Structures are given as structure tokens and as C-alpha cells.
Amino acid sequence: MCGDDGGSLQHSHRSRKVCVVGAGMAGLAAARELRREGHAVTVMEQRGDVGGQWLYDPRTDGGDPLGAAPPPVKVHSSMYASVRLISPRELMGFSDFQFVPTRHGGGDPRRFPVHGEVYRYLKDFCDTFGLMDFVKLNTRVVRVAMAPPRPPDEEKEGGDELRRVVRSVKIRESVDCIADDEEIAAEEEEMFDAVVVANGHYSQPRLPSINGMEQWKRRQLHSHSYRVPDPFRGEVVVLVGCGDSGLDIVLDLCGVAREVHLTSNSSMASATSTSPAMSKMLANHAGHLHLHPRIDRLCHDGHVAFVDGSGVVADTVIYCTGYDYSFPFLDTGGLVTVDDNRVGPLFEHTFPPAIAPSLSFVGVPRKVIVPWFFQAQGRWIARVLSCRSSLPEVEEMVRAVEEYHHGREIAGVPKKYSHDLGGVDPRNVDPKEMYEFVAKYTDLAPMEDWKNEIVYSVIRNVKQDRETFRDRDDDSENVRRGVETWLTLNMSAAAKEDGAANSTSACAHSPSCLNSDIRS
Numbered sequence: 014m015c016g017d018d019g020g021s022l023q024h025s026h027r028s029r030k031v032c033v034v035g036a037g038m039a040g041l042a043a044a045r046e047l048r049r050e051g052h053a054v055t056v057m058e059q060r061g062d063v064g065g066q067w068l069y070d071p072r073t074d075g076g077d078p079l080g081a082a083p084p085p086v087k088v089h090s091s092m093y094a095s096v097r098l099i100s101p102r103e104l105m106g107f108s109d110f111q112f113v114p115t116r117h118g119g120g121d122p123r124r125f126p127v128h129g130e131v132y133r134y135l136k137d138f139c140d141t142f143g144l145m146d147f148v149k150l151n152t153r154v155v156r157v158a159m160a161p162p163r164p165p166d167e168e169k170e171g172g173d174e175l176r177r178v179v180r181s182v183k184i185r186e187s188v189d190c191i192a193d194d195e196e197i198a199a200e201e202e203e204m205f206d207a208v209v210v211a212n213g214h215y216s217q218p219r220l221p222s223i224n225g226m227e228q229w230k231r232r233q234l235h236s237h238s239y240r241v242p243d244p245f246r247g248e249v250v251v252l253v254g255c256g257d258s259g260l261d262i263v264l265d266l267c268g269v270a271r272e273v274h275l276t277s278n279s280s281m282a283s284a285t286s287t288s289p290a291m292s293k294m295l296a297n298h299a300g301h302l303h304l305h306p307r308i309d310r311l312c313h314d315g316h317v318a319f320v321d322g323s324g325v326v327a328d329t330v331i332y333c334t335g336y337d338y339s340f341p342f343l344d345t346g347g348l349v350t351v352d353d354n355r356v357g358p359l360f361e362h363t364f365p366p367a368i369a370p371s372l373s374f375v376g377v378p379r380k381v382i383v384p385w386f387f388q389a390q391g392r393w394i395a396r397v398l399s400c401r402s403s404l405p406e407v408e409e410m411v412r413a414v415e416e417y418h419h420g421r422e423i424a425g426v427p428k429k430y431s432h433d434l435g436g437v438d439p440r441n442v443d444p445k446e447m448y449e450f451v452a453k454y455t456d457l458a459p460m461e462d463w464k465n466e467i468v469y470s471v472i473r474n475v476k477q478d479r480e481t482f483r484d485r486d487d488d489s490e491n492v493r494r495g496v497e498t499w500l501t502l503n504m505s506a507a508a509k510e511d512g513a514a515n516s517t518s519a520c521a522h523s524p525s526c527l528n529s530d531i532r533s
């Protein structure tokens with residue numbers, strides 16, 4: 014792409030016309046970096062506002078609560094009402110726009126705030142950097158494909174061959190609780206030099222295969238369609254999956270459902286064979302919460318049989334079994350595929366070698382610190398497109414991708430975790446690979462040591478007690494000092510804007526205030 018001008022202008026700065034698909038955290042991070050680098054950006058977002066997952070949607074895929082129909086699901090956001098962050102806010106900021114608390118608009122200043130606080134932050138980010146001027150809302154991308162070659166006379170002017178055509182349609186979100194958006198205009202096509210895909214991967218349910226699932230007559234849903242506990246009042250609920258969503262939803266249900274039965278992925282499950290956090294949770298909710306091994310089968314009469322021979326008659330089964338990558342609008346002629354949640358081939362989880370850099374992805378990696386990591390990906394893409402950075406030869410990128418996956422396979426990492434940069438064990442996250450990426454491809458400053466210390470103390474606390482880790486006030490002196498400086502540096506501007514500098518900073522300078530519950 015950068016060698017089109019015969020090599021003589023190889024290092025000259027090029028401005029491209031770039032389309033970003035999706036205005037969630039990843040798309041906004043990419044848009045900001047592309048703008049910063051001088052590209053002409055259009056962000057296409059299907060919903061009526063930015064924020065992606067963090068734009069809570071009370072609607073659900075009511076007609077298909079399992080999400081078993083072919084993609085895409087009708088409702089994008091899988092956020093349930095009670096979500097509080099599992100990652101600390103000190104880490105969840107853009108490098109130059111930190112996620113500091115604010116009290117205007119009823120914010121939640123805690124270290125692990127409610128989901129609406131992230132939405133508020135992303136809106137502030139857009140306003141601060143004027144991004145809304147470039148976002149086309151209610152615009153669903155329905156096809157991204159290679160554009161036909163330019164006419165010969167245009168090519169002579171130095172045009173690139175690898176352009177993309179983006180087809181989109183204007184939609185109006187349904188107001189019903191069962192989503193069925195309405196198309197309100199004819200499809201439109203537009204040419205771009207490059208497309209950045211940032212459509213997220215927490216929407217398309219990943220379902221297990223369990224005997225009897227298709228015949229089960231009672232209620233079953235994926236956590237994608239879970240919002241509030243009330244519909245399960247008095248019920249016996251079986252939950253499949255012990256990940257973050259599974260454990261959150263279990264706790265949501267414990268106060269409402271008659272019994273909650275959590276199934277792990279192993280063939281054995283008892284309080285003694287589990288982690289200290291799980292044992293504590295079972296003890297705290299004794300009589301209501303029960304742990305089981307894998308489900309063996311679901312029976313017609315509502316009986317759920319577990320592999321250890323035990324069973325329970327249930328009203329509802331909720332699958333908290335994660336999500337699949339899905340790019341239903343992408344037509345690459347087979348150059349990018351999804352196989353058991355491996356998207357690829359993608360060089361460094363970002364560029365498909367054969368069609369880079371006119372197509373790239375932001376947000377594929379999981380277990381990364383966001384939006385910081387998305388910002389790094391966006392910055393790298395922006396610089397490659399402007400010719401400030403270059404990519405290796407195609408064959409070299411292909412080889413690197415193969416070696417990467419091969420190395421992980423040898424290490425015993427299942428294919429479905431191909432993009433989990435922080436490791437596959439949620440209780441032992443290792444940020445090394447992510448830090449190496451950021452250092453190699455960007456000039457972003459490394460994560461400060463006090464922030465790293467928070468990461469490791471959160472991991473430790475989660476292992477000890479899943480229910481209270483968010484509200485512990487056990488920062489070391491190093492972290493306390495780091496937080497104090499961070500707040501002083503980053504809150505003054507926001508507080509001035511609020512006209513509330515005094516009241517805000519008085520609280521913000523105390524780390525315990527970050528952790529205290531000020532919902533009242």
C-alpha cells in the first residue's frame with residue numbers, strides 16, 4: 014500500500030479514507046487514533062448511540078433466548094442490569110483520557126463501578142475529542158468486500174488497488190422488548206481505502222452441546238438474554254458455566270430464586286474440590302446454592318441429570334458459556350475465517366496478511382486491559398495506513414501466525430482460546446504478551462508499576478472472595494500514592510468543567526473513597 018509511489022515516497026505521510034465498523038470501546042479507540050494520524054474516518058454504528066456493550070439494552074432476543082438462530086443476534090448488548098466492572102477503573106482508561114470518577118450526572122466513583130459509568134466515560138471521550146462528528150448512528154454494515162479495481166486513469170494517480178466497498182443500511186431500533194429493528198432506507202454503498210472491523214465479540218452466544226437440549230420443554234436461555242433476576246422468582250434454576258457472568262448471575266439469583274444449581278465443567282464438583290472463593294460462596298448461600306459437575310442430559314419432564322448420577326428438577330437452565338466471534342457482514346472470499354473461535358489468519362490478532370492493511374481488526378484479543386490495548390491496536394493500524402510504520406512481507410506474517418498458534422498448541426492451549434492474550438486461566442492472568450505487543454508496535458507508555466500492583470492484588474482477592482473483592486480497601490502504600498497522584502493529575506480538568514473542583518477532589522484524594530459504596 015505504501016510502495017505504490019515507486020518507493021521514492023515510501024516514508025511520506027498518506028491520509029486514507031477509513032471506515033470503522035462499530036462504535037463500541039474498540040471502534041472509538043480506533044477512530045480517535047486514525048483521526049490523530051490524519052485519516053478521514055467514518056464510524057458506522059448500528060445502534061442509536063455509541064458505547065457498544067456498555068450501552069445497556071433492556072430488550073432481549075425474546076424470540077430466540079438461546080441465540081441459536083444464524084448470526085447476527087437481534088440485540089447487541091449482553092449487559093445485565095447488575096453488572097459492576099471486574100477490572101479496576103484505574104486501568105480502564107485511554108492513555109491520555111483516564112477513567113477518573115466524576116460526580117456530575119450521578120456517577121459511581123468506585124474502583125469497580127456499575128456499567129453505566131463506563132458508558133458515561135465513553136460518551137465523555139467522544140465529546141472531548143469531537144468523535145461524534147464522524148459517527149453515523151443507526152447505520153448497520155451489511156457487507157464489507159473487496160472493491161472492483163479502479164478505472165485505469167484513477168490508478169495512474171497513485172490509487173491503491175486494495176480498496177473496500179462497504180454496504181450499509183439505515184435502521185430504527187425497535188422499542189419493543191423483543192427486538193426487531195426496522196430498515197428505514199435503501200442500502201448504500203461507499204468506497205474506502207481501508208476498513209477497521211470493531212464489531213465486538215460478546216453478543217453471539219456460544220452454546221454447549223448437551224443431550225436433550227433440543228427437546229427441553231421448560232425455559233432455557235443464554236446469559237446474552239439475561240437482564241434482571243425477577244423473572245426467575247421462586248424458581249429452581251440451573252446455571253451452566255462458572256465464568257464471570259455465570260458467577261455474577263448466580264449471585265443475582267440467590268436472593269430471588271428458590272434454588273440455584275451451578276454446574277462446573279468438570280466431572281467432579283464438591284465444596285472441598287473447589288477454590289476458596291467458590292467454597293465461601295457456597296457457605297454464604299447454603300441451602301440456596303448448590304454446586305454440581307457437568308450436566309449429563311436434560312429430560313422431557315424437567316429433570317436435569319448430572320454426570321455423577323445426581324439430579325434436580327428445574328424450571329430454567331441458563332447457559333453462561335461465553336460467546337463466538339462472528340462477522341456476518343464480512344466477505345473476504347475465505348481469506349479470513351472463524352474456526353472454533355480462532356479468527357484468522359490474523360497477524361498479531363490484527364491484520365489478515367493477504368489483505369492487510371486495507372482490512373484490520375481491533376478488539377479480537379481477550380483478557381487484555383481495555384481500552385488501552387484497543388488504543389494500541391488502533392495506533393498501530395493508523396500508522397501502518399499512513400506509511401509511518403510498515404508490515405512484514407505477507408509470507409512472513411503468515412509464518413508468524415502459524416508459529417504463534419503452533420506454539421500455543423504445544424503449550425496445550427485449546428483452539429477456542431487462540432486470542433486470550435492474558436492466558437486461559439481466569440485466576441492466573443498474565444499480562445506479559447499484551448505488554449510486549451504495546452511496546453513493540455506503539456509508543457504508548459508502559460503500564461505504571463502501581464497499576465500492575467492493582468492487577469495482581471485484584472487477581473488475588475478474586476481468588477479469595479468473589480463476592481467482596483470489589484469493595485476491599487487493602488491498597489499498599491505504593492498503590493495509595495499512585496492513585497492519589499493519578500487523581501490529582503487527571504481530575505482537575507474534569508472537576509473544573511463541573512465547577513465542583515473542591516467537593517470532588519476532597520473525596521477523590523482518598524483511595525478508600527474509590528472503594529466505598531456511595532450509591533446511597
Ligand SMILES: Cc1cc2nc3c(=O)[nH]c(=O)nc-3n(C[C@H](O)[C@H](O)[C@H](O)COP(=O)(O)OP(=O)(O)OC[C@H]3O[C@@H](n4cnc5c(N)ncnc54)[C@H](O)[C@@H]3O)c2cc1C
Nearest residue numbers: 035037038039058059065066098099100153154212213376
Ligand atoms: C456482561 C459483560 C460484562 C463485562 N465486563 C467487563 C469488565 O468488567 N471489564 C472489561 O474490561 N470488559 C468487560 N466486558 C467486555 C467488554 O464488552 C469489552 O471490554 C469491550 O466493551 C468490547 O468493546 P468492543 O468495542 O470490542 O465491542 P462492543 O462493545 O460489543 O462494540 C461493538 C459495536 O459494534 C456495533 N456493531 C456490531 N455489528 C455491527 C454492524 N454490522 N454494523 C454497525 N455496527 C455494528 C455494535 O452495535 C457495538 O456498538 C464485559 C462484557 C459483558 C458482556
